[in-house]
Amino acid sequence: MSSRFIITLSCPDRPGIVAALSHVLAENGFNITESQQYSDLESGQFFMRVACEGAAAKDRLSAELNPLAAGFDMHLAIHEADKKQRMLILLSKFDHCLIDLIYRQQSGSINMDIAAIASNHETGRHWAEGAGLAYHGLGQKQDKADNEARLNALIDEAQIDLIVLARYMQILTPQFVARHEARIINIHHSFLPSFKGAEPYSQAHKRGVKIIGATAHFVTADLDEGPIIAQGTEPVRHDMSVADLVDVGRDTERRTLARAVSLYAERRGFINGTKTVIFD
Amino acid sequence: MSSRFIITLSCPDRPGIVAALSHVLAENGFNITESQQYSDLESGQFFMRVACEGAAAKDRLSAELNPLAAGFDMHLAIHEADKKQRMLILLSKFDHCLIDLIYRQQSGSINMDIAAIASNHETGRHWAEGAGLAYHGLGQKQDKADNEARLNALIDEAQIDLIVLARYMQILTPQFVARHEARIINIHHSFLPSFKGAEPYSQAHKRGVKIIGATAHFVTADLDEGPIIAQGTEPVRHDMSVADLVDVGRDTERRTLARAVSLYAERRGFINGTKTVIFD
């Protein structure tokens, strides 16, 4: 009986990493089915993602790889490819990204479970509950401390792997962000770094750009400055109003966010300082 | 014997403009072959481009349209569709946009003549002279006053309609820009307003964006703030160096600039405050 694993690792670059890893895998009867690597000349960091399959259990594989990880000073993780991660979706008023994530999850396009949904608005409830998903109401801005306490409890209880800000318009505290480092993804409704901050479509309309965009990024303490995972763009015309840009933008947002979530689900995104490495 | 004209106009919006114009054209035996209009609700300005053909000469048509233009407080211009405008191309070291404009002009893709080329570098001379085009050497930054004086003389003498900054890396004086208002187009090697200023590809690389772009805009006294005519984007990957971005960007730059020049050649671009109206 065979198991499929995805191994992700990063470490200071030096010769012999691939040979050492593939040697351990071969010795333990694993076949490598997909492998990608990147060596960042600036940071000196090496990144690798390996998909493999073999008969050994995760514990055994882990025990075999531990010495290697120690020797190369690696951050190494072994993921069971068939075990779905669990997602918490946060949103405010706009529900287009929520609906899209629900559909993609149901159709198998995103290989992850939606464990819970939480929002400070009721617009998404109908779609969530129609899909049989729990919808948790949150308080408004003044209730931030309470909201985040409730979210933390929910995240722990529901064993959440990824928090998706699917047009969640409240700013998270640095404490919350730090607690969930590298596992919060936000969709920003502009082509960052253009039009940071509030109302990017109004800003874009005012500037008269001919293309608008959306940016999915990991959330860090620096607002709109987190490592970018995916971006999308769409042409616009002079005769479009702000409302038209919002309408066109919805499509770009939901596709860009879905792509970022899908990359995360398949362990294809790595944080590399203020940037990302994406193996797709 | 029939002539083809392109009529461009802008004026404060009010009812009856289209009817009045089409009435004059019909009375004078003109057939409208293409017509586009836009009413900007914010500025209250109306913009129109009409292609027509008929037997009357330009003077006659002009005389017939003058009362209309006066009555509606119009900026109205009548262009002979078959008379090519004349372009001056300025560049510095990078010659990819120059080569592309030469090729597109020769292949008939851009309906405009290249009347002259000027540069503070010699890299483009070979391609220009190979195409039989005059190549004027300019001085370096310290010679700005002299350079612009020579350019002005060249522009007057060669009867230039459009000045194309095809990666010309010197900043023009406000006086020069003012003298050639609405007829200087620049290609900026970023997706504005992202990465204004120097070395946008280095900035983009540092930020870790997943898409880069280029922006063609009318030049105004405000650097990188002129009305945007066209933009283009292209995806990039984490493993691309700054040099790779420059390489990918060359393609986007030359296509975006060519599109802007082609729109200008066909009188399809209108300045509307800090933005443009593009009838394509």
Next chain:
Amino acid sequence: MSSRFIITLSCPDRPGIVAALSHVLAENGFNITESQQYSDLESGQFFMRVACEGAAAKDRLSAELNPLAAGFDMHLAIHEADKKQRMLILLSKFDHCLIDLIYRQQSGSINMDIAAIASNHETGRHWAEGAGLAYHGLGQKQDKADNEARLNALIDEAQIDLIVLARYMQILTPQFVARHEARIINIHHSFLPSFKGAEPYSQAHKRGVKIIGATAHFVTADLDEGPIIAQGTEPVRHDMSVADLVDVGRDTERRTLARAVSLYAERRGFINGTKTVIFD
């Protein structure tokens, strides 16, 4: 009190059409807010779409335009811009286009009502009923005559303007198609004319193309040969299975179909023989 109308017309091309139409509109106090025209040199047909607003009622405008239409041998129609058309959605097993149309209708992105949904499968029922929309079950292939009779009754009763085949996998009879000429839109899951017929994603996978696509077209008696309204494409890679292509393709299909339906809703698509004229 002002009304907004969209006038669509086609007729043999000859001088004076625009002037005559804009004269009538101006005489009746109408302001033209948008106008597009196209003269097909091959067929000699002229097409025009005019958006206008004014105080006169539709009957009055119609009476004023009738002599014009007769004089120029026009097909002319006057549409109330604020009156939504009514759509019937047909689907089989795959529900991604249905869900997308429901969402776009609800968010105001498509300016049309969904009057009814019918299907020979149950997969879409859940989403339809969740959105409060009637879902009519149809029989299978052997029941075609009965199915079409029921559809015709439904179409008449629900006053359907547009029939959208949102991945409806049954072939309609020539009689049904003829009865609803120029008001059936299909989404074909390939970039036509590539991969006509069954299982286009399997065909695309077998051929090893690097881009897949989708095509929205008016339905005619000639399968997969109807006038094309919109097409979309998306890059694919060698390591994608047929199932991966299906997954990527869902996105392209729903966007392409939504675009076609939106163009129809705004009266921007004209049939010109075996092709279309699209004023967007």
Next chain:
Amino acid sequence: MSSRFIITLSCPDRPGIVAALSHVLAENGFNITESQQYSDLESGQFFMRVACEGAAAKDRLSAELNPLAAGFDMHLAIHEADKKQRMLILLSKFDHCLIDLIYRQQSGSINMDIAAIASNHETGRHWAEGAGLAYHGLGQKQDKADNEARLNALIDEAQIDLIVLARYMQILTPQFVARHEARIINIHHSFLPSFKGAEPYSQAHKRGVKIIGATAHFVTADLDEGPIIAQGTEPVRHDMSVADLVDVGRDTERRTLARAVSLYAERRGFINGTKTVIFD
């Protein structure tokens, strides 16, 4: 002193290939800088591209890898990364792809040398000679045997690695194609398999498609059926003539061909039966 190599291999898939290869490389002091692999479930073939650097010479590396290649029944090739391959460009009347390849070669965008150019038309001579490149005149269709004999002599003498059909409108004989198996790339001016054969832009215009494309493929005895390397698409409108499609298409053709040639230059394209594996 370090050398950079690119190793390409294909063989029947089975466990241990990556481990064995990386072991040999590590034993010989090579560092793997880039690695990609693909296992085709249908054909059972395994494909791999590895970039590595180390102190050993090519002969030594080759001797070390030979037993491995024999053991796994591999097609294995070792390429010196810094040694440029040599390209022969064939064209007929249209010179846009030629000019683009010359520019990209000169700017370093394509890492390959243009060793020679041959054509049955004179249009490209001016650009070729301006770039200091030999331009060989060929006879017309009736001289096919003589043309191919001359081409074979030129290919041998100039040590050509890749033959690029940059809009070469003559059909090559099966003998010529067989002699240069897997090293002839053609640009077809349509989005294959749509519009095979002659005049694809006319076919596309007649069908009324909304997107046109270009296809770069390896040339095989089956015309327009060779393994596809790269495709590109561009939107078009109803008001474009065949000449307009040709104009838009030139851009798509030259970009698509340049991409295919660049992939070849970097050993990123593998033939897999009637398809390709592209590691980019």
